[in-house]
Structure formats: structure tokens, C-alpha cells
Amino acid sequence: MDKSDSLEGRLDYLEARIEIGDLVAAYGRAVDDRDWQSLGALYCKDATFDAVEGPSTGRDRIIEYYEQRTSMFGVTYHYPHSVEVTEVDGDLGTGVVCAHAELAIGGRAFWIALRYFDSYRREDGQWRFAERRVEQLYAMELSELPDGMDSLLRKRWPGTEPAPADWGPKVWLTSWPEVYRKTFYPRRM
Numbered sequence: 001m002d003k004s005d006s007l008e009g010r011l012d013y014l015e016a017r018i019e020i021g022d023l024v025a026a027y028g029r030a031v032d033d034r035d036w037q038s039l040g041a042l043y044c045k046d047a048t049f050d051a052v053e054g055p056s057t058g059r060d061r062i063i064e065y066y067e068q069r070t071s072m073f074g075v076t077y078h079y080p081h082s083v084e085v086t087e088v089d090g091d092l093g094t095g096v097v098c099a100h101a102e103l104a105i106g107g108r109a110f111w112i113a114l115r116y117f118d119s120y121r122r123e124d125g126q127w128r129f130a131e132r133r134v135e136q137l138y139a140m141e142l143s144e145l146p147d148g149m150d151s152l153l154r155k156r157w158p159g160t161e162p163a164p165a166d167w168g169p170k171v172w173l174t175s176w177p178e179v180y181r182k183t184f185y186p187r188r189m
Contacts, residue, residue, distance in 0.1 A: 016088045019127045020120055024097050027129075028078035034070060036063050043129045044121050050133040052157070074104030091122035092130075105158055109142035115167065135166035 023042060030039035040063050048055050049062045056065040070076065080099045087094045097116040102109065119131040138145075138154035148154060153162035 013088055016093060016122070016127065017085045020085055020088075020093060020095060021083045023120070023127050023129070024080050024083050024095075024116075024118075028080060028099075031066065031070070031078050032076050036067060039063060039066060041128075043132075044123055047129050048131045049129070050131075052134070072105065074107075075102075076104070077102040093120035093122075093127070094118065095120065110140065110158075111142050111145060112139040113137035137165050137168045 026038070027042055029035075030042065040059050043049070043059050043062055045059050046057070047059060047062060048057045049065065050056075051065070052069070053065070056062045078099060078101045080097050082098045083095060084097070085093060085095045095118045097114075097118060099114045099116065101112045101114060103112070104110070113136065115135050115137070117133045117135070118129060120127050121130040122128075136155055138149055138156075140148045140154065140156040144156060148156065151162075152164055154165040154168070155163040
């Protein structure tokens, strides 16, 4: 939606941004409360959620994924830092959400820095997730953060080999000349 449209168009745009922000906030609360009915209502019936184990399509399958995935965790706390609504066009929108999640896994504190790449659709007057793709800057035990954040292998899920992050310094660091990498990031060499 063009923000310079009529007053009505601008109000609709602002209302959409506020409602999408509320959608994002409700997501974290529903996941942390294990409120699957409320979480399901945040997704379109034909939505896709693409996370650690690959894409899940359809509201029922998405909820099955959450039930299975969160059964491995104790307490969780998902909190968005920013919601960047990149486009609103009628009943469709896109956005990027920067967030963190704290998880209890096997009695240990586990932290994740995330970006959600979202597509939104307004259905029956309510904004919902049409597609939600998750990428990780890091995922590791809290005790590993001091050294782990300076590593290229920042995805350290229990029971798996450490893996490169989905985004972040690995993208630009590998293009630096070796002399700079050795000078500024010797632990990575």
C-alpha cells in the first residue's frame, strides 16, 4: 500500500502495521504458553512454517511441529525485538522480525538469535502468518556464548554437530583477505 494514498489508505496502512505487530507479539506468548489453539489461529489454514527441521505446511501440520519440537524443551521465552513491516498491499504484507528465544533443554539454558522472514495475509479481517521462515544467527548453550559467538559454527543444537549460522559474519568474513582474518579473528583460523 502506498503510504501517500488518501487519508483512509494511510490509516489502513498504519492499522495493518499495528495489527501485524500484535500478531508477532501474540506468537511468542502462544508458543511459550503451549497454547496451540491460539497459535493455530495466528496462521492461515494453508500457511507454511519453515524452521529447524524444514517446512511444515497447513495449520494442523504446523501445530504438530510445535507440539513435537517444544516437547524437547522445558521453559521457553520468545521475544521479538523489532518488527519491520516491509510491505503492505491490500490484504497481503511482508516483514522481518528480529528476535531472541531462551529455552531450557535438558536442564541447561539455551539461547537463540533469530530472524523471521514473514508473509502476512488478512483473512476474515484478521492478519495471520501466511508463511514464516526462521534463520539463526546463533543457537547454543548460554555457557558457550562468550566464545561461541566468535565462531563460524554458531548453530550448536544438542545432539548435532556444530554448523554454520544462517546469516551474519560468516558471509562477509570468508571474503576477507587472510591477513585480516588472522589479525582480527585469530580464534576462527
